[in-house]
Amino acid sequence: MTSRRRSRAGDLKETLKGGDARILNCLTPHGKWHIHSTYMENHRMLTLSRGCEPVWMSEVDAAELEIKDNDWVEVYNDHGVYCARASVSARIPKGVCIVYHVPERTVGIPKSQVRGGKRAGGHNSFTRIHLKPNYLAGGYGQFSYHFNYWGPIAPNRDTHVIVKRMDKVVF
Amino acid sequence: MDVRSQISMVFHLDKCIGCHTCSVACKNIWTDRKGAEYMWWNNVETKPGTGYPGKWEDQEIYKGGWKKDGDKIYLKGAGRPKSLTNIFHNPHLPKIDDYYEPFTYKYLDLIESPAGDDQPTARPISMITGEPMDIKMGPNWDDDLSGSPDYARNDPNLTKLSPAEQEAMFQLERMAFFYLPRICNHCLNPACVAACPSQAIYKRGEDGVVLINQNVCRAWRMCVTACPYKKTYYNWNTGKSEKCILCYPRIESGHAPACMHSCVGRIRYLGVLLYDADQIESVASSDEESLVDQQMNMILDPFDPEVIAAAKANGVADSTIDAAQYSPTYKFVKTWGLALPLHPEFRTLPMLFYVPPLLPVMASVRDVSNEAQQEKLNPIAKQWPDNWLYDTSTEEIFGTIDQARFPLEYMANLFSAGDTSKVKERIMKLMAVRIYRRHKTVGDISEEKSNEALSTAGLTPELADAIYYLTSLPKFDDRFVIPAAHREQAIEMMEFTGDVKGNTGFGFKDKSAERGS
Ligand code: SF4
Ligand code: SF4
Numbered sequence: 001m002t003s004r005r006r007s008r009a010g011d012l013k014e015t016l017k018g019g020d021a022r023i024l025n026c027l028t029p030h031g032k033w034h035i036h037s038t039y040m041e042n043h044r045m046l047t048l049s050r051g052c053e054p055v056w057m058s059e060v061d062a063a064e065l066e067i068k069d070n071d072w073v074e075v076y077n078d079h080g081v082y083c084a085r086a087s088v089s090a091r092i093p094k095g096v097c098i099v100y101h102v103p104e105r106t107v108g109i110p111k112s113q114v115r116g117g118k119r120a121g122g123h124n125s126f127t128r129i130h131l132k133p134n135y136l137a138g139g140y141g142q143f144s145y146h147f148n149y150w151g152p153i154a155p156n157r158d159t160h161v162i163v164k165r166m167d168k169v170v171f
Numbered sequence: 172m173d174v175r176s177q178i179s180m181v182f183h184l185d186k187c188i189g190c191h192t193c194s195v196a197c198k199n200i201w202t203d204r205k206g207a208e209y210m211w212w213n214n215v216e217t218k219p220g221t222g223y224p225g226k227w228e229d230q231e232i233y234k235g236g237w238k239k240d241g242d243k244i245y246l247k248g249a250g251r252p253k254s255l256t257n258i259f260h261n262p263h264l265p266k267i268d269d270y271y272e273p274f275t276y277k278y279l280d281l282i283e284s285p286a287g288d289d290q291p292t293a294r295p296i297s298m299i300t301g302e303p304m305d306i307k308m309g310p311n312w313d314d315d316l317s318g319s320p321d322y323a324r325n326d327p328n329l330t331k332l333s334p335a336e337q338e339a340m341f342q343l344e345r346m347a348f349f350y351l352p353r354i355c356n357h358c359l360n361p362a363c364v365a366a367c368p369s370q371a372i373y374k375r376g377e378d379g380v381v382l383i384n385q386n387v388c389r390a391w392r393m394c395v396t397a398c399p400y401k402k403t404y405y406n407w408n409t410g411k412s413e414k415c416i417l418c419y420p421r422i423e424s425g426h427a428p429a430c431m432h433s434c435v436g437r438i439r440y441l442g443v444l445l446y447d448a449d450q451i452e453s454v455a456s457s458d459e460e461s462l463v464d465q466q467m468n469m470i471l472d473p474f475d476p477e478v479i480a481a482a483k484a485n486g487v488a489d490s491t492i493d494a495a496q497y498s499p500t501y502k503f504v505k506t507w508g509l510a511l512p513l514h515p516e517f518r519t520l521p522m523l524f525y526v527p528p529l530l531p532v533m534a535s536v537r538d539v540s541n542e543a544q545q546e547k548l549n550p551i552a553k554q555w556p557d558n559w560l561y562d563t564s565t566e567e568i569f570g571t572i573d574q575a576r577f578p579l580e581y582m583a584n585l586f587s588a589g590d591t592s593k594v595k596e597r598i599m600k601l602m603a604v605r606i607y608r609r610h611k612t613v614g615d616i617s618e619e620k621s622n623e624a625l626s627t628a629g630l631t632p633e634l635a636d637a638i639y640y641l642t643s644l645p646k647f648d649d650r651f652v653i654p655a656a657h658r659e660q661a662i663e664m665m666e667f668t669g670d671v672k673g674n675t676g677f678g679f680k681d682k683s684a685e686r687g688s
Contacts, residue, residue, distance in 0.1 A: 032315070033190060043275060044195050049314060051274055051295055051306035058343075059320055069318040070307065085306075090319035090341040091348075107276055109292050119289045171294045171303075 011077040011128070011160050021162045022065060024057070024097045026075060028123060028157035037102040046107070053103035053123070054087035057163065058096065062088040065163060072166035074114050075099070077159065080125030081112045083166060097163055099123040111170045127159050173448040174471060174482040176491045177359070177379035177522050178417065178441060178653075180431075181503040181510050182352055183642060184528040185601070186438040189350035191215050191311065193430035193439075197354075200429050201416070206408025208273035208298045211310045212415040213430045215352040219326035219340065219581070220313040222351075224269040227401040228514065229327040234263040236362055236399030236517030237455065244456045244518055246366055248396050263396050270404075271308035273298040299407075316348055323348070328584040336578050347531035347577045351585075352438070354430060355402040355415035356513070356521030357381050359446065359469075360455040363414070366397030371412075377491075377657070378443075379522065380417045388412055399517035427651040437645070442498030442652040443491055444522070445471045445482055455518045459588050462515045470505055473498070494654035499641055500524065507638055508629075509597050511586035527582050527594055529601040532575035569599055569627070596629075600638070603628035607635045 012023065032049075034040040040053060055075055057067070067073060069088040074081055075097065082099065092098065103109070103122045112120040197213035216222040226232055234248025248263045276293035284291035297304045313322035319341060329337050340346060357374075361381050364372040371387035372394055374380070383394070383403065388411040394403040395412060403414040418428035426432065431439040450469040457465045471478045473495035482492055495501065503510040503526060510524035572579070572595060579591045579598075587593035603624040610621035625635055641649060 044198065046276075047274070047309055048191050048194065048311045050309060050312065050317070054317070056317065069321050087317040088320060089316050090323065090343065090346060091316045093343055105290060105292060106281055107293050108295050111289070119292060171292060 011079060011126070012162065014078045015076065015162060021164070022061070023160050024061060024163050025095060026126070026159050026161040027096060027098045028101045028127070029098055031100045031102065034101070040100075040103060041107045050085060050087065052084050052108050053100050054085045055082075055163065056087045056089050056092050056098045058092040058094045059088055059090055060094040061097070061163075062086060065165065067163070067165050072110065072169050074112055074120070074164050074166050075123075075126060075161045076112070076114055076164075077126045077161045079128050079159075081115045081120045082123050082125055083110045083112055083120035086163075097161070101157070108171075110166070113167045113170075114164065117170065126161055127157060172471075172478075172481045174445050174478055174485050174487060175379070175448045176377070176482070176487050176495065176654075177357070177444050177446060178422065179357075179379075179444045179498075179500045179504070179522040179524065180354070181440040181442075181500045181524045181526065183438045183440070183503075183526040184349055184351070185526065185530055186436040186642075187215070187350040187352055188436045189215055189217070189315070190435050192433050192435045193352055194310075196429040196433040197415075200418075202413075204406075204408075206406035207404070207413065209267065209270045209310075210404040210406075210413065212402070212404075212413075213352065213354045214310055215350050216311070217313055217315055217323070217348050218351045218585070219323040219329060219348065220316070221322045221325055221327070222313070222353075223271075223310045224265045224401050225308070225312075226325070226327055227265075228399075230399060230517070232263070233265060233396065233399070233401065235397060235401065236514075236519060237360070239456055239459075239518070242456060246362055246397055247399075261392065261396055264392060265395065265401060267299075268308060271310060271312070272304060272306075274304060274306055277303075316346075328581055331584055331589065332578055332580055336580070340577065340581075345576050349528045349531050351513075351525075352430075353400065353402070353513070354523065355381060355398075355417070356400060356519065356523040357415075357417060359448075359451050359520035359522060360518065362397040362399060362517075362519050363394035363403050366393040367391065368393060372403075375419075377488075378419075378422070378654075380419050380422075381414070382416055382419075383412055383414055385409070385411050385413075399514065399519060400521075422653055423656040425653055425655070427647075427653065431651060437650065440499040440503065440641075440650050442500040443473075443495040443654055444498065444501055444504070445473050445478060445487070445492070445495050447471055451520065455520055459516055460590060462518070463511060463587050463590070463593055466512060466515060466520055467505065467508075470501070472505075473501065488654065488657050490657075491654040494652050497652045499645070499650060499652060502637070502641060507600065507634065509600055509638070511593060511597065513586060514588075515586075516588040525586060526601070527586055527597055529598055529605070531577035532572060532579065532582070532598055533602075569602060569624070572598055572602070599628040600630060603630055604635045604638050604642075607632065608639055 031040060033045055039045060055073055067086050071086050073086045074083050105119055105121050109120050111117050193213045194211055194215055198211060201212060202210040214223050230236055230247055236247055237244040238247045274295045275298050277296050278293045280291050281293050294303050295306050296302060316323050357379055364374060368391050369387055369389045371384045373382060390410045392405050392412060395405055403412050405412050421428055427441055431441055447469050454465040454469050473492060479492055504524050510526050512521045512524055579594055582594045583589050583591040606616055606624040607621045610616040610618060625631060
């Protein structure tokens, strides 16, 4: 493993033991037409997107990973897995994939083949909460967690994952 | 001169944010019904893209619109004589997969699944068959360039660009895209009307709204093929075709259509245009190069006493003539010459006009040394290694238009039958207003330079102020100037629209297909 890869592999230590893979930086942009985490599963909005919250990836990465537009893929790391369809777009830079904030596993999410045939989670299943050093300043109760994730803000929307075409789609 | 009035629309594309509020408003009011699930009378597309239904602009596939043959025009695919040969099978009809198979989810599984060691999920199922399905297409499938290799790169408007130009359009961080909201154009030469063997489709006299009489429609579906914009849809449940009705029950009571009322970007304008119906045939069959100019010419000056007299003689109400004089669409289309029809080469004379987007053509890319980049741009701005300047400034007046990252040819294929000069003229005006406003507000452009920009684009400071106002600051009443309805002309007003809600407002029964009822 190159040092560059090792530095990205903080979220992939266990996962990479399984062998070599292509690592992508996974980002969570603000939902295009959700109100934060809400209304993504509205029937109208699902119809006006792709019936799910797809994983957007670049044409270059998709070609290398032999993923075609609308293929089912698994996005995973040590923390968890998200199963969705791929949206292959010229708009996404190489080395990056995005999943809009925030899909739920209750709508159309298949079982994960890389994680023992269990139902995959939402996009937050592969994120974890990172604390940035500057969060240590203050004393405003910024570490207290509350219902619906009131806590430190979310640098966790930037993580590293492996994206793989799904072998078999099981609901 | 046969003066008639038409309620027309202008969509200002720079302002569209692609939020689809318009589509949802329309869907909720009119097409949330059995048989209409797949219909989006209002839809919003990403351009470049193939749209909904897929590749609708490609008339090699769908045979929509008119074609010119000698001095006359003929329907491309669905004329009455042709319909005899295609009477039982019309090969050019879009299929459900060209639109998309409407889907929902098996939500009940979430609460009714037997206990297990895993959480259930609601699978996608077809709204037509109820069976589990694979979602492969949707009404906004190529949203924001999703699936670029399969969709954006297959945009029918790209075919006239060179491969190098096409490739340049998809370079990351230099690419641009924009949204194209579409409704029925309520055309002056509607192919849908001409194609209907049952004469079920008509253009209302008082405002030019094109409607399908649900009692007369006999499910020929010739209109579906004939409309080059694919804006009539067949309802498989009622066995009738349907289309955008421009929310006429709302218009009659002085309200803007729901898509316009709800538009978040406030891109939509609605107002009366007076036109000369005597010219329809000659304009629709004129040469491709003069189609746009001719269409502009047949729109008449509502202040001209002769036009007013002829309108009155034709029974156009005084209130309608008044509305025509305040019409925002008249300003955009005629006074300022800013708007263009979508695909005029289809020859249906659409009455929905678009102000072409300036933003995608603002930034230019061209050969310039890296030092020049450095000098031109803020030192912290990203430098490109390949001597291309990524320039979004208005410093050099109109300097960026010709090298725009979004080729003008593409815009011209959409809005002016391929004539770039028409698009350029309008883009220059938009840019001149911007330069003028920068002079006014930021003050870093001299008055001299701003005046030069205005005069080159054919504007004056007064016109620029007016354009700026109606673009950026208009109130509801500026955007929608709706003439008072006249009961004697619109008997439908006597109906309480609440009674017929869910019936598209013009009274068909929600039962299975009934022939000749
Ligand atoms: S856009 Fe299509 S449906 Fe609407 S009037 Fe024109 S031809 Fe007819
Ligand atoms: S509501 Fe307006 S801004 Fe939003 S997509 Fe429709 S036309 Fe564009």
